Amino acid sequence: MTAPVASHRKPKRPRPYSLTGPTARTAATLALAGAATGTALEGTGHAAPRPTPAQVKTEVDRYYQEAEAAAERYNGAKEKARAAEDSLDELRDEAARKTAGLNSARNALGSYATAQYRDGGLSPEIRLALSSSPDQYLDRAARADHMAGRQAAVVERVEHELRGVQQVRTAADAQLARLKDSQAELGVHKRSAEGKLDAAKRLLGELTAEQRASVQDGDAGGGSGGGGAAGAGAGGTDRSTAVRAADRSAARGGVQAPTERAARAVSFAYAALGKPYVWGATGPSAYDCSGLTQAAWRAAGVSLPRTTYTQINAGSRVGRSELTLGDLLFFYSGVSHVGIYVGDGKMIHAPRPGAPVRVAPIDQMPFAGATRPA
Template sequence: MGSHRRRPPSGFDRGVNAAGITGIAVTVMSVAAAALGAVPAAAAPKDDTRAEVDRLYTQAEKATEAFNKADERAGTLRKEVSTTQDRIARQQERINTMRDALGSLAGAQYRAGGLDPSLALLFSDNPAEYLDKAAALDRINAHQAGELKDLQVAMRDLAQVREEATAELAELEKSTKAVARHKRTVEQKLAKARILLNSLPSAERAAYDRASRSGRSDLPELGGVTPASGRAAAALAAARSALGRPYVWGANGPGGFDCSGLMQWSYRQAGVGLPRTSQEQRYAGRQVPLSQAQPGDLVTYRSDASHVAMYAGNGQVIHAPYPGAPVRYDPVGMMPISSVTRV
């Protein structure tokens, strides 16, 4: 698969490489110390700031995936409710038509029914024909009455389904709004964190920004490893074509992406339909060990699979990292790996 040498952390769970406030020399020493896991005491406040920003990035991404799932379910339910309403309308139209037919038949029977049936038979010029018509009429009445009853039962059932679906849709829409409110709260926290970062001296802010944007935009060497299939190769090519496009909440292309949106869009270009969320994408194929990862495989992160990327070869993944960072390459070990899935 190529080298998986751990690079300096990047992404949502990166450690802090910010410097103290004593100048560029201290900044460089702090970065080196942070890479070795030993952070000077003077850098602790900056470490706390960065840890808070990373925590907020993680919260935001989890909220985005929860929003994507709720939105997908709501969309599916909207279609089901629409289909059910169409079925009810068609059934109602059929019932109305049958009622009209039965009303016409009843009127005809009333107009022809002035005589007792036995007298009508007695005075009939053709008793056999009369009996045949009467029997046929009885069969028609029984058939139409039964059909009407069945349709009425079906209409009640469909009305119940519509009511249940509408209630569920309202609940899902309420849930989606709650997730959206949570996202707005996180965005506000991110904005506050950015204000805090902007209050740092320019040299320290530049050092933080470099560490926060340590991903690559150039094409990494694949290390001689080929994609697992033609569709994986096509999906990887699509993901590469999205390099530099922005991270956008809840977006699945082509102008912007969140993490799972990029995976879904890339595989769609290869003719493969993936689920919407990173948690569902984790089970969209066969799981393989990281040591056997091939370009095009999906790599999910954290125990809850709340982030997903695509393996690109040579220890690199391509992904939509977080707000403010465009689609880019990062080391595959940028955060704890949950699974590797071959689609």
Template structure:
């Protein structure tokens, strides 16, 4: 059977859409990427440089989480467009079959002096002008009335699916504009941080904790005490084991494994190994389970940081977490109180 599914291009080059990015989206993109002015003067002390680098990394991480959220929306919209196009194609095939069945009715009416407007409705390739006159169906009597009503309903459904697909494509264009803006925000801040770091020699960077580090140092002895606190569930234990296998792998913004991670990507990948699907962003992960007090944390719980929950780590016991800390660093262990805790979630 020949498919009637229309071909729709999804990029900014779709016909009739100009660049594919609305003026509002372009304005929003400009707001999302303010100029980076955190450059250090040559006379700045190393600790001043560190403070600025830390601030840039924090800004980059926030922008990366916004990127992750927009990427998640993009994937959802693409999936919905596919569904709508498939539904419209199936509806068109059904409508064609119904039209074929109504063909003899039109022929008989034509021979007797004309075609009933209701029959013309479903046989027309441009049905819009007829749809507001559905009352004409009342003029059709007998066994064909039900068939005709079904055809009209099928025709209306096809039109609605195609209209929804068009609206969803518009939303996809806007989401892709946001993705580009968030990507630029991340890249500009990371580039500024790199320029600042280049002003420090390797010894200074290491002394200030700005070196890459391999992240493979064993947990301190107090973690061994924490092992006596069992994970909250078998899936939590599996997630902890996965996160620990990632120790030493690099931070890469937007990455969710298996060879590199950002902070929320590490959580997504670790719990995926346990058969659990988590939201892609740290903000989404904050509400992905039951909120508990920090003092009740057990291995496998997610620990969210900063007021906007823009960083996430996994508690592993003994007052330690495992996380992907920042660009240029590897997945590693750190104290659970390394920065202000916003909340703890048990998945």
């Protein structure tokens, strides 16, 4: 019996269900509505709310504070680089002097060696036998012994000068390495500060002009108008002008400058009102915060270090209830900002880029401490 032959034809697939007429139109409408709803929901789920001006101000202030901290580290690295460069120049000068001394000693040694070579062919006995005068020979022999002693001293001098040159060159190489490290550190802090300032600028750019002005003027405090010696040049206040400015400050704030130097520092700060903030600047046309306080006290004859975290140790610490004119006020946990006290709970400081030197309340920022320069 013959086996049935299997069929090789593919089974028919069921036709897809198709919609026609009103049903199709209804389905299409529902599909489009669903798509639109889905898009709207998706958009709603991912759209971030626009920050309020108050939120922008908080974020911008944080960027500015971080930028200033980086700027103070930059100032410190710059001071280290300058000191390393000065030291390197001194070491190079010293190396040149010692090399000249070494060359001089070598030349003297060469002269002795040449003389010895010329006279070294005859033994002392033969030279005595050939001498017309034994007394003359003995005199020459004595002088030769003396010269030999001087030659030994010259050899010792050459060795000493050579060791000195090698030591100075080793110190110069180490100082050069420190200079390169400081220069690399400068670049890191500069890029950090610039990045923070750019971030703040981008945030401010999202606001309207009116909102931006409100945010930027929010820390105006006592304003930036001139007071005290504002009519005088930043570095040109004389003794009487400084005292009069301090007296006017005292009349406003109810405190007296403890010293004439403090009065002069305060007078300088008043004269700087309205000048722009530029990070890394120490005057006379622009300042950063520590650059201003350093310049103010320099005008009073007191040398302060460059950075906030070194200025806080330059003088005697005072409590907040003991503040008087001229005291340096420090802010933030990292001691990254400084101003100069002018009485009545106010200070003069260089706040940040875009905000000129101005008077502001000391409660504006978290207080970290105060110092009274000597």
